[in-house]
Amino acid sequence: MALLELDEVSSGYGYGPDILNGVSLSVESGKAYCIIGPNGAGKSTILKTVAGLLRPRKGEILLDGKPIGGMRPDLVLGAGICFVPQDRSLFPEMSVRENLVMGAFLEPDRKVVSERMAQVFEMFPLLEERVNQHAGTLSGGEQQMLALGRALMIKPRMMMIDEPSLGLAPQIADQIFDIIRRLIQLDMTLLLVEQNVVRGLASTEWSFLLDLGVLRLEAPSDQILDDPAIRELYLGRQREATQEVDIGEQS
Amino acid sequence: MTKVDKADPAATPTRPMTETTSSRSGRVVVIVLTLLLALLPLARPLIGQPHNYVLQIGMVGLMWVALASSWNLIGGFTGYISLGHNVFYGIGGYASGLILLYFGLSPLLTFPIAGLIAVVFGFLVGLITLRTRGPAFIISTIALLLMVGLLFDNWEFAGGSNGLSLPLPPFSLENVKIPFYYAMLVIAIGSVYFGYRVAHSKFGLALRAIAQDEIKAEVAGIDTRRMKIAAFSLSAFWVGAAGAIWGYSLTYLRPSIFFTIAIAAEMVLMSIIGGRGTVAGPVVGAVLLVALNEVSVSQFGSNELNIVVTGVIMLIVLMFFPMGVVGTLRERGHLPGFLDWD
Amino acid sequence: MTHIIQVAILGLLLGGVYALMASGLTLMFGVMRIVNLAHGVFIIAASYLAFFLFTGPGWDPFLSLVVTMPVFFLLGLLVYRMFFPRIEESPRFGEMTVLLTFALALIVEGLLSYFFTGTFRSTSPSYATEAFLIGDLFIPKAQLYASITSLILLFALWGFLYFTRTGYAVRATMQNRTAAQIVGVNVRRISTLSFGIGMALAGASGSLISFLFPFFPNSHWRWIAILLSLIVLGGLGSLKGAIVGALFLAVAAAFVSDQFGPTWSPMTFFGALFLILLIRPRGLFGEKARVG
Numbered sequence: 099m100a101l102l103e104l105d106e107v108s109s110g111y112g113y114g115p116d117i118l119n120g121v122s123l124s125v126e127s128g129k130a131y132c133i134i135g136p137n138g139a140g141k142s143t144i145l146k147t148v149a150g151l152l153r154p155r156k157g158e159i160l161l162d163g164k165p166i167g168g169m170r171p172d173l174v175l176g177a178g179i180c181f182v183p184q185d186r187s188l189f190p191e192m193s194v195r196e197n198l199v200m201g202a203f204l205e206p207d208r209k210v211v212s213e214r215m216a217q218v219f220e221m222f223p224l225l226e227e228r229v230n231q232h233a234g235t236l237s238g239g240e241q242q243m244l245a246l247g248r249a250l251m252i253k254p255r256m257m258m259i260d261e262p263s264l265g266l267a268p269q270i271a272d273q274i275f276d277i278i279r280r281l282i283q284l285d286m287t288l289l290l291v292e293q294n295v296v297r298g299l300a301s302t303e304w305s306f307l308l309d310l311g312v313l314r315l316e317a318p319s320d321q322i323l324d325d326p327a328i329r330e331l332y333l334g335r336q337r338e339a340t341q342e343v344d345i346g347e348q349s
Numbered sequence: 350m351t352k353v354d355k356a357d358p359a360a361t362p363t364r365p366m367t368e369t370t371s372s373r374s375g376r377v378v379v380i381v382l383t384l385l386l387a388l389l390p391l392a393r394p395l396i397g398q399p400h401n402y403v404l405q406i407g408m409v410g411l412m413w414v415a416l417a418s419s420w421n422l423i424g425g426f427t428g429y430i431s432l433g434h435n436v437f438y439g440i441g442g443y444a445s446g447l448i449l450l451y452f453g454l455s456p457l458l459t460f461p462i463a464g465l466i467a468v469v470f471g472f473l474v475g476l477i478t479l480r481t482r483g484p485a486f487i488i489s490t491i492a493l494l495l496m497v498g499l500l501f502d503n504w505e506f507a508g509g510s511n512g513l514s515l516p517l518p519p520f521s522l523e524n525v526k527i528p529f530y531y532a533m534l535v536i537a538i539g540s541v542y543f544g545y546r547v548a549h550s551k552f553g554l555a556l557r558a559i560a561q562d563e564i565k566a567e568v569a570g571i572d573t574r575r576m577k578i579a580a581f582s583l584s585a586f587w588v589g590a591a592g593a594i595w596g597y598s599l600t601y602l603r604p605s606i607f608f609t610i611a612i613a614a615e616m617v618l619m620s621i622i623g624g625r626g627t628v629a630g631p632v633v634g635a636v637l638l639v640a641l642n643e644v645s646v647s648q649f650g651s652n653e654l655n656i657v658v659t660g661v662i663m664l665i666v667l668m669f670f671p672m673g674v675v676g677t678l679r680e681r682g683h684l685p686g687f688l689d690w691d
Numbered sequence: 692m693t694h695i696i697q698v699a700i701l702g703l704l705l706g707g708v709y710a711l712m713a714s715g716l717t718l719m720f721g722v723m724r725i726v727n728l729a730h731g732v733f734i735i736a737a738s739y740l741a742f743f744l745f746t747g748p749g750w751d752p753f754l755s756l757v758v759t760m761p762v763f764f765l766l767g768l769l770v771y772r773m774f775f776p777r778i779e780e781s782p783r784f785g786e787m788t789v790l791l792t793f794a795l796a797l798i799v800e801g802l803l804s805y806f807f808t809g810t811f812r813s814t815s816p817s818y819a820t821e822a823f824l825i826g827d828l829f830i831p832k833a834q835l836y837a838s839i840t841s842l843i844l845l846f847a848l849w850g851f852l853y854f855t856r857t858g859y860a861v862r863a864t865m866q867n868r869t870a871a872q873i874v875g876v877n878v879r880r881i882s883t884l885s886f887g888i889g890m891a892l893a894g895a896s897g898s899l900i901s902f903l904f905p906f907f908p909n910s911h912w913r914w915i916a917i918l919l920s921l922i923v924l925g926g927l928g929s930l931k932g933a934i935v936g937a938l939f940l941a942v943a944a945a946f947v948s949d950q951f952g953p954t955w956s957p958m959t960f961f962g963a964l965f966l967i968l969l970i971r972p973r974g975l976f977g978e979k980a981r982v983g
Contacts, residue, residue: 112780112782113782149873150872151869151872151873170872170877170879171872171873172872172875172876172877172878175873175874175875176875180873181873183869183870183873187867187869187870187873188867188870189862189863189866189867189870189871190866190867191862191866192862192863192866196859199859200859200863200871200874201874203856203859203860203863203874203875203876204874204875248874252874252875428783428786430786430789430790432728432789432793477965477968477969478965478968480968480969480972481968481972481973483785483786484720484726484785484789484923484927485923485927485968485972487726487786487789488726488916488919488920488923488964489923489964489965489968491728491912491915491916491919492916492919492920492960492961492964492965493961495912495913495916495957495961496957496958496961496962499954499955499957499958499961502954503954503955610912611797614793614797617790617793621790652805653801653802653804653805653908654801654805655801656797656798656800656801656804657797657798657801657802657805658801659794659797659801660794660795660796660797660798660801661794661798663790663793663794663797664774664791664794664795664798667778667787667790667791667794668774668777668778668791671781671787
């Protein structure tokens with residue numbers, strides 16, 4: 099059975115129009131998925147809706163077969179889904195350590211929290227160096243590392259990461275993706291949104307192509323990468339209001 | 350976003366001025382009502398003894414129409430809540446009163462000057478206070494009201510907290526209400542018509558854009574600061590004018606007449622009840638509240654519970670009918686033509 | 692010279708109490724973006740409670756803290772639950788909180804007026820007219836005790852915010868509401884709690900000012916205008932700013948009062964407000980232009 103299932107989910111912001119128009123997809127445990135598509139397609143909206151920051155207007159979201167649509171974000175986290183937003187959403191006036199501790203907010207056992215923090219430092223030695231620095235003063239790459247590290251503090255069953263390489267220089271983005279690959283090797287279930295299609299497809303097994311709130315295509319990541327016709331059709335097309343997604347270039 | 354934000358009270362779109370049958374008949378109703386209002390003072394033989402009382406109520410009602418309508422310019426169209434707008438009320442009142450005392454000119458003539466003085470004051474204040482958005486601005490309006498009230502309380506030239514006595518208007522006791530009534534009628538019509546013109550202008554469009562999303566408006570190239578200051582200053586004009594006439598009608602000026610929060614609350618409440626951001630809203634709200642007030646005072650007497658009632662009504666409207674009468678009716682498609690002035 | 696120190700001390704003592712009053716207001720804004728115009732009227736309501744405990748069973752106003760704080764805490768939970776979750780989704784949330792709390796303030800003021808009339812009240816414990824004499828300095832007992840109590844309460848607040856799990860959750864919510872949600876904080880519960888705490892601080896303030904300033908129902912407008920000016924100066928949402936603003940302005944007001952008379956003391960706050968709007972609209976410790 100799939101870990102996470104979306105069934106004809108529609109949602110939007112405030113009283114505005116539907117951004118997602120009946121999206122159905124499923125995520126299996128232990129695998130890594132990427133959502134790609136043009137700007138405004140609704141990629142972030144999917145993650146936010148699953149995370150509980152948005153309420154689905156139609157359709158169902160199931161975790162292990164149990165409905166979680168419309169659940170409060172803290173309860174969604176409690177069920178094991180961790181969300182790393184596009185803006186990283188750190189606590190700017192708290193230190194690296196405090197941010198990490200907050201990541202484990204739902205973990206009652208202090209010893210476990212310390213252990214996890216040690217593990218996170220092992221994965222991100224740079225964070226250990228800056229342990230007492232305020233999160234607001236970290237560089238872009240460090241903030242992303244902290245965001246990922248914080249997400250790991252709760253040992254989630256599934257991680258949703260929204261545009262991990264956004265705003266990062268290519269070398270730093272590479273580092274981040276190395277970490278993501280490590281997570282995948284450790285059997286973390288991952289749902290990624292990535293604007294840089296090459297990175298996104300190269301790091302994951304399966305991909306969803308979203309456009310205008312609708313799922314247009316889902317296929318193994320390497321098929322999309324290798325199939326020039328599909329690339330041309332869905333990714334090379336000119337779009338009026340959105341940026342052209344050009345393979346090999348980070349938008 | 351093509352769909353208009355329904356729950357957003359300030360989002361009423363500007364309609365093109367095309368004539369529909371309902372709006373034409375609506376226009377007729379408005380003209381007839383205005384004529385009736387204009388003829389009211391001459392109807393003494395019809396009304397008889399309560400005539401002066403009727404004129405007084407009429408004058409008060411018209412005054413609140415002007416006040417609420419003006420407030421709506423900054424609080425409704427632009428979405429910047431001013432909780433101390435009656436600071437202009439007092440400034441206008443004192444301005445005309447002092448002019449009367451020192452130059453002998455009647456406020457019935459000088460009220461436009463009072464309005465202008467209020468505008469200048471509003472402009473200067475707006476330069477400072479409209480540098481911020483949201484909460485800081487609102488706070489500054491309360492502080493301004495209390496500050497000016499405090500200043501007038503201690504300004505010996507203006508009579509301090511005891512105030513000033515004004516010479517009696519040169520009319521017979523029987524007819525004295527009539528010129529005041531007409532002055533307020535002019536002010537009320539001026540205020541509402543001004544709001545109407547703004548609503549149908551590019552200026553009004555800019556203001557609504559600011560109300561919807563100020564950042565987007567700025568990005569779209571609107572000089573939001575200038576627009577806001579303009580709206581704030583202009584909204585002071587009819588308020589100041591109304592204050593001038595009111596002060597004269599009382600024949601004395603005292604800070605406590607003008608600078609109380611209760612008056613600010615009424616102005617805000619009327620626009621909200623009627624429908625913030627619409628042209629007809631404040632008029633409806635003013636009429637409703639003045640009527641309600643008359644009824645409640647005659648039944649229960651004037652006491653502290655009035656302000657409780659004001660608060661309760663405001664609470665109910667805010668929580669359940671945030672679009673006000675006009676806004677809610679429009680949303681449900683039941684807005685009668687004669688109230689559709691947007 | 693002694694005179695200057697004297698005035699400054701009087702200012703500082705009052706500043707402590709102002710800081711307490713402003714802290715509740717800041718907490719509400721910081722956590723929930725609520726501009727609570729009713730904060731002043733709840734402080735006054737607490738003063739009335741302290742007054743009746745004083746004139747009735749003869750409770751010292753400091754003792755009344757034991758009643759006012761829990762009562763207003765619970766009242767805060769109730770008020771929050773009744774009104775605020777409903778408008779949470781509103782597109783004009785900031786304004787709505789202003790108008791809603793404005794309406795609340797009118798209602799409470801009207802009720803206080805109706806039941807207790809407009810007579811000036813104050814509690815008058817013995818220390819209200821006594822003072823310590825240290826060298827040439829005259830230290831009024833009432834202000835001193837109130838200030839010390841305020842400091843203790845602020846210290847307790849600090850301890851709560853920086854040393855407890857819930858306190859961390861409150862600070863997290865203040866810094867980034869979304870982030871708090873995604874790390875597992877129940878922000879609805881935290882908001883309710885924060886409102887309760889803010890009201891408890893209002894309750895405490897009410898007890899303390901009951902013997903410092905004679906009050907009547909309408910006095911809350913003066914207070915709310917002063918407190919709001921103060922937190923705009925300090926920077927909306929910054930507790931540190933509120934405390935610094937309070938101390939600074941209270942000392943300034945003391946000097947103004949000394950030079951020009953006590954009627955002008957409120958002007959210090961209003962003047963400071965307009966000054967800060969002119970030169971640094973975000974306040975001393977505030978963040979850059981936040982959309983209201």
